[in-house]
Amino acid sequence: MLTMDSLIDYILRFGDLNTSEIASIKASATQIELKKGEYFSEAGAVPRQVGFVVQGVLRGCYYNQAGEDITRCFIAEDSLAADYLNLESHQISTEYIQACTDCKLIVFSKAQWEGLSHTVAAWDTIKNKMVQLCMYQKSRKGPVVSQDASSRYLEFLKNYPDVMLRVPLRYIASYLGVTQQSLSRIRKNIT
Amino acid sequence: MLTMDSLIDYILRFGDLNTSEIASIKASATQIELKKGEYFSEAGAVPRQVGFVVQGVLRGCYYNQAGEDITRCFIAEDSLAADYLNLESHQISTEYIQACTDCKLIVFSKAQWEGLSHTVAAWDTIKNKMVQLCMYQKSRKGPVVSQDASSRYLEFLKNYPDVMLRVPLRYIASYLGVTQQSLSRIRKNIT
DNA sequence: ATATTTCTTTACCAAATGGTAAAAAATGCA
């Protein structure tokens, strides 16, 4: 289970684990693959699982009032794909998580994810730190409303240089809050 | 100490407290007042305290690369005024927290805030839940880059109806990512 | 390989927003 190692490395950034704890984490998880376009989780349902991205890029997205498909965030390697908050609160999720490329994920069911607190001493602390870092990064790396479209695009290139090359431009356009025509124009002017 | 009660009520939303725990929380805190325009915390320094807003409105803000004063968030009654993440990580804060109106706050020094884990059993859990809710609300109630300026303004009115009436329009303008002239025009067109 | 589909760019004009300036209104202070 070599790919599990990237998950363990990730978790070790948030707290220590002994050998048996590492084993129980590995035993709780399963690996899955998603084809480009497939959904990891869907709006309208209570979230049932937490994923860790081993390979590929996903996006969190929803349909706005006008029915447009809006990308709220990108999720690439070495980060969590989950609706953290609605997972704990058992509330219905308001957004989809969709694979932008073929993906490999390590997946925990909700019960497995939360059950780890029985076998991993610091699990609650680790879990909290992970969720907080995810939320923090999203807010810090995300587009800022007070910047104009060009600046938001340049920031995006800095924060997600690899994502840029791997997902369709229209996803990036809605993420940055511009039409794809505008984004195309902006790219032209910058080059 | 009647005003302490609003703080205790707030904390009780995140976990249970017994009588002695309530007493130790009250004993750790002090009350302060801020005049309109005064700063609760400043950029460039490691955050030293956590505040709970009893009365008034504050804003989190920073100067962007062009030197413009940008409001990133509003903090009104019954919420926490703090740079949560840099508080724990001991990192230098990148933004100010400034009183938009005369304010009454209940304040914990960093040592007091963290020391409560010794006297309040569920303190770490409570603290984490509070921080997560704050981050979540900011992301959910904040302006969305994919909406146009009018929609962002209308959303703001829904989410912060009282703040609208208590802070200068220019703070709201930078929060919504428009000039105050544009916001003035938008308000005119809506009425 | 060819056809089909999807994605990206370009063009045109309308609409929204920014920048500068100044007037009007509201607020605070002596």
Added chain:
DNA sequence: TGCATTTTTTACCATTTGGTAAAGAAATAT
């Protein structure tokens, strides 16, 4: 109250962005 300061509105024009349409490029499937 009257004066000074701050805040908000209005106006003008330049710039940016959106909407519609279509062409070109790239990816995918047959």
